[in-house]
Amino acid sequence: MNIIETSDLTKKYGDFSAVSGIDMHIRKGTIYGFLGPNGAGKSTTMKMLLGLTKPTGGYFSIDGRRYPEDRTSILRNVGSFIEGPAFYGNLTGEENLEIIRKILGLPRAAVAAALKTVGLYEARKRPSRKYSLGMKQRLGLAGAIIGHPPILILDEPTNGLDPSGIHEIRELIRSLPKRYDCTVMVSSHLLSEIELMADDVGILNHGKLLYEGTFSGLRDFAADRGLPSKDLEDIFLSIIQEDNKSRGEIDR
Amino acid sequence: MSFSIEAKKVTRTGFYPAIILGGIIAAAVPLINIGARPENFVNRDGSTLAVILNANWSMVSMLNVFAVILGACVMWNVEYGERAIEKMRTLPLKMSSIVGLKGILLLTMALVPVILEHLSIVLCGYLWFAPESNFIFDATKNFIFSILMLLPVCGVMTAIASVCRNMWISLGIGVICVFAMTIMGGFDSFAVKIFPFSLPMITFAEAGETWPSYGTASLLETVIISIAAGIIWKLKVKSE
Ligand SMILES: Nc1ncnc2c1ncn2[C@@H]1O[C@H](COP(=O)(O)OP(=O)(O)OP(=O)(O)O)[C@@H](O)[C@H]1O
Ligand SMILES: [Mg+2]
Numbered sequence: 001m002n003i004i005e006t007s008d009l010t011k012k013y014g015d016f017s018a019v020s021g022i023d024m025h026i027r028k029g030t031i032y033g034f035l036g037p038n039g040a041g042k043s044t045t046m047k048m049l050l051g052l053t054k055p056t057g058g059y060f061s062i063d064g065r066r067y068p069e070d071r072t073s074i075l076r077n078v079g080s081f082i083e084g085p086a087f088y089g090n091l092t093g094e095e096n097l098e099i100i101r102k103i104l105g106l107p108r109a110a111v112a113a114a115l116k117t118v119g120l121y122e123a124r125k126r127p128s129r130k131y132s133l134g135m136k137q138r139l140g141l142a143g144a145i146i147g148h149p150p151i152l153i154l155d156e157p158t159n160g161l162d163p164s165g166i167h168e169i170r171e172l173i174r175s176l177p178k179r180y181d182c183t184v185m186v187s188s189h190l191l192s193e194i195e196l197m198a199d200d201v202g203i204l205n206h207g208k209l210l211y212e213g214t215f216s217g218l219r220d221f222a223a224d225r226g227l228p229s230k231d232l233e234d235i236f237l238s239i240i241q242e243d244n245k246s247r248g249e250i251d252r
Numbered sequence: 253m254s255f256s257i258e259a260k261k262v263t264r265t266g267f268y269p270a271i272i273l274g275g276i277i278a279a280a281v282p283l284i285n286i287g288a289r290p291e292n293f294v295n296r297d298g299s300t301l302a303v304i305l306n307a308n309w310s311m312v313s314m315l316n317v318f319a320v321i322l323g324a325c326v327m328w329n330v331e332y333g334e335r336a337i338e339k340m341r342t343l344p345l346k347m348s349s350i351v352g353l354k355g356i357l358l359l360t361m362a363l364v365p366v367i368l369e370h371l372s373i374v375l376c377g378y379l380w381f382a383p384e385s386n387f388i389f390d391a392t393k394n395f396i397f398s399i400l401m402l403l404p405v406c407g408v409m410t411a412i413a414s415v416c417r418n419m420w421i422s423l424g425i426g427v428i429c430v431f432a433m434t435i436m437g438g439f440d441s442f443a444v445k446i447f448p449f450s451l452p453m454i455t456f457a458e459a460g461e462t463w464p465s466y467g468t469a470s471l472l473e474t475v476i477i478s479i480a481a482g483i484i485w486k487l488k489v490k491s492e
Contacts, residue, residue, distance in 0.1 A: 050342050052338075052341055052342065052492065053492045054490060054492075072344045073344075075342060075343060075344040076344040078342075080342045082338065082342065083338075084335070085334070085335075086334065086335035086336055086337075086338040086339035087334050087335075087336055087339065088261055088330055088331075088333075088334065088336045089330075089333050089334040089336075090262075090263065090264045090265050090330060091260075091261070091263070091264070095260065095263075098260075099257055099260065099261070100339070100343065102257055103254075103257070103340075103343050103344070103345055104343065104344070127264070128334075129334065140339075143339060
């Protein structure tokens with residue numbers, strides 16, 4: 001069963017299409033890797049799902065709910081982290097989560113639990129403005145998972161983390177569906193990273209969804225087109241390059 | 253509870269100390285002004301309250317307006333500084349409730365200077381004048397009237413600062429409006445006096461018989477500003 005579905009979802013800024021007619025299917029209880037180079041439209045798509053920006057075409061449903069009618073109920077059921085951390089710099093990590101806790105009406109213990117989950121408990125009393133980039137990123141993640149929402153939308157959650165931090169957060173994301181019985185949509189530039197986390201992958205380039213499905217399906221997809229099909233990163237790059245060529249762009 | 257959230261958000265920004273300190277400075281104005289040369293004031297015509305207000309209120313009310321401008325800027329800088337507002341927009345709450353509660357917080361905090369100033373006015377009356385029997389009653393009326401007159405500027409500044417990502421822009425707009433107000437202060441016209449930035453300068457005695465007109469203007473402006481802020485925010489969200 002698909003918990004998130006989009007149909008012909010489109011976002012145009014003037015006559016520029018940031019997202020053009022994508023049909024996405026995210027299965028319940030899975031991790032969906034949303035892959036694409038810079039400017040592909042990943043953040044824009046995620047923002048549409050959260051109602052932060054209005055689609056100019058098509059529609060989507062999240063757990064049977066539609067935007068804009070069910071906006072509040074969608075937001076209540078989706079934890080999100082979009083385009084980097086967003087927080088009150090003058091408040092401590094703990095105070096920031098306390099605000100989110102109150103808005104969501106969660107029990108008091110939720111704050112400490114979320115801080116521990118992302119490994120920020122020791123630093124909870126420090127002003128979040130003074131956090132390192134990785135710590136801010138963790139605070140953002142804590143804000144997304146604090147309510148144990150059935151759906152998580154995470155936009156490049158490992159951005160700015162050191163290798164051990166990337167590993168740690170990746171393991172955390174991987175454990176989420178079992179831990180909280182939730183579905184995760186996670187974006188990245190790196191197929192290698194998505195491969196380690198996700199069950200399914202959607203590849204986006206210039207606002208178009210080029211591929212959607214499993215990783216073994218992706219190898220077949222590449223083989224069918226005569227593209228290299230051994231190394232996943234090569235597959236990703238060649239699919240993007242082929243798409244760019246077909247648009248008449250010069251390879252980078 | 254949502255109000256306490258808004259109140260919490262501005263802790264450690266200097267918001268509370270600045271408004272309280274501003275209030276103390278503004279309250280000191282009549283004490284210093286009259287205390288330095290009481291003989292210049294005690295024999296003036298008019299009631300004790302009128303004499304004290306005439307000598308000090310334009311300065312004091314200007315400080316109040318600046319406190320409101322600064323307060324609004326700080327409140328919204330906290331939202332835009334580290335993109336906190338973007339997080340708020342992904343939570344199940346309405347933007348209009350955040351804007352409205354911030355306006356109420358601003359007005360609540362603006363009460364602090366106004367209370368201190370009126371205490372100081374009463375103190376001046378007893379220290380250097382021989383106040384009439386209705387002095388306290390009139391001071392109380394002026395206090396309530398002053399709060400009423402502050403409503404529109406709290407609304408306008410909340411609305412302006414809420415849409416300006418950059419705090420300096422809203423601060424600039426506020427300061428320019430105060431200067432425009434001082435320049436136009438010479439015009440003895442109702443239309444000029446009810447400008448949100450000029451209203452706080454009016455005292456209850458000055459309004460006299462026409463105080464209900466000022467009261468109505470203030471309330472009406474506040475309603476119009478709230479509706480306008482709502483529309484601006486709708487358009488802003490739609491254009492993203
Ligand atoms: N508000 C906007 N107005 C105009 N164009 C926009 C706006 N927001 C995004 N875009 C454009 O839409 C395209 C997709 O942007 P988006 O942020 O979704 O990409 P992304 O896949 O998240 O990229 P990255 O990996 O760099 O985060 C970009 O070309 C961007 O310039
Ligand atoms: Mg992005």
